[in-house]
Amino acid sequence: MSLSLYDSATRTVRPFEPAEPGKVGIYLCGATVQSSPHVGHMRAAIAFDVLSRWLRRRGFEVTLIRNVTDIDDKILTKSAEAGAPWWAWAYRFEQEFTDAYDALGVARPTYEPRATGHVTEMVELIETLIERGHAYPGDPGNVYFDVRSLPEYGSLTRQALENMIPEDAADEAASAPADKRDPHDFALWKAAKPGEPETASWPTPYGRGRPGWHLECSAMSRRYLGDTFDIHGGGIDLRFPHHENEQAQSHAAGYGFARYWVHNAWVTTSGEKMSKSLGNSLVVASVLEHVPAAVLRYALGTVHHRSTVEYSDVTVAEAAGSWGRFSGFVQRAAEKVGEVPADEVAAGGVDTLPDGFVAAMDDDLNLSAALAVVHEHLRAGNTALTEGDDVAVRTEQLTVRAMLDVLGLDPLAQPWRESGGSLERDALETLVGAALSERDQARAEKDYARADALRERLHAAGVVVEDSPEGARWHLKGSH
Secondary structure (H helix, E strand, O other), X not given: XXXXXXXXXXXXXXXXXXXXXXXXXXXXXXXXXXXXXXXXXXXHXXXXXXXXXXXXXXXXXXXXXXXXXOOOHXXXXXXXXXXXXXXXXXXXXXXXXXXXXXXXOOOOOOEXXXXXXXXXXXXXXXXXXXXXXXXXXXXXXXXXXXHHHOOOOOOOOOOOHHHOOOHHHHOOOOOOOOOOOOOOOEEEEEEXXXXXXXXXXXXXXOOOEXXXXXXXXXXXXXXXXXXXXXXXXXXXXXXXXXXXXXXHHHHHOOOOEEEEEEEEOOEEEOOEXXXXXXXXXXXXXXXXXXXXXXXXXXXXXOOOOOOOEEOOHHHXXXXXXXXXXXXXXXXHHHHHHOOOOHHHHHOOHHHHOOHHHHHHHHEOOOHHHHHHHHHHHHHHHHHHHHHOOHHHHHHHHHHHHHHHXXXXXXXXXXXXXXXXXXXXXXXXXXXXHHHXXXXXXXXXXXXXXXXXXXXXXXXXXXXXXXXXXXXXXXXXXXXO
């Protein structure tokens, strides 16, 4: 079986065939660094980290580009309100995003280009679009894409132009600029506004200004991945207008652009998309003060990328229970037979992984089915520990860790070996996880007396265990 992915453009699960055998190019829309990253921002980073890990495990050479939007209206507005230089404001939050990615075990992208570093490529793209009759200058500093010049416009999201809401209409206080030929036309280049710092604009043949949001991604993806590349990714909320407009620009310029579109769903709180405008954002640094980083990654990264994650205390508790069982088994196995070296865990491609796990991951990254296989081998490992079968213990340690490594959750890999939490909390996670793992095995063997004794021992230590269809979860007395 080969890997298949859901392609948002065709709305079908398609066999994945890269343009160049053995190599995969991915462009992922990254952060607009206007403020601190919240939990919702991490969803795409983790989802595409898992995809990249699986592609590499399958033997592909992966080039992952994740851009940084370090110039836009919100950055200029917020930095001015704070009395800070716009570039310093952007850099501050770029570093916060990097810290959050690192804390959650997201591997660094191959390249992470900033918009401000690619103005030359953007201006060249504008010139191409004007020459080909797809763009026009407006007032000095403004250049617009002519959406009616491209018959396929709207094909990504399957919308007719007359049914689309112009970008300017999203802001009730704004009106379409008078120099636009059509309200649906979008900005490729935006004139500097009065009062803005001169450093936030660049000279062009069309006047001084700064990039439009969509232009930067078309220019940077081509710069690092070529005229045509394999996968374009990002949150589902970016499909329109951002990704629709990216595709329009690139196709109008004569480039093949993305061959597959992969979008991840939102993180919600109380059923609403997580966003600053709704006031329900959870800043990553604050969350990590009371939730272990591995648990947060588990909560965000073990739900299918096209399914919504409902972030809540229940979600975190369930993730903590699962992570505790995995990390507890791995710790016990390592203590019993020694730690399997990291290079052995990561070696061997997919041939060393269980067939069921491989089939699940190849099926559009079916994480629930993949985790079911992990749990099967966790139970086998616990049985081997109980029976004193050291050969099987080592085999299952390797197998469980190899599968978790694909998910970025091998308990003995960085950063979980030296997680950002306190030593006391990490020790508690390990000890409770080991006890729950042992209790799972006792119940599987129908030794209910031992299972009850383990639960009572945890209760006496202040740990409340709650059973659910997904397995046991736990919390400290008084923490809920």
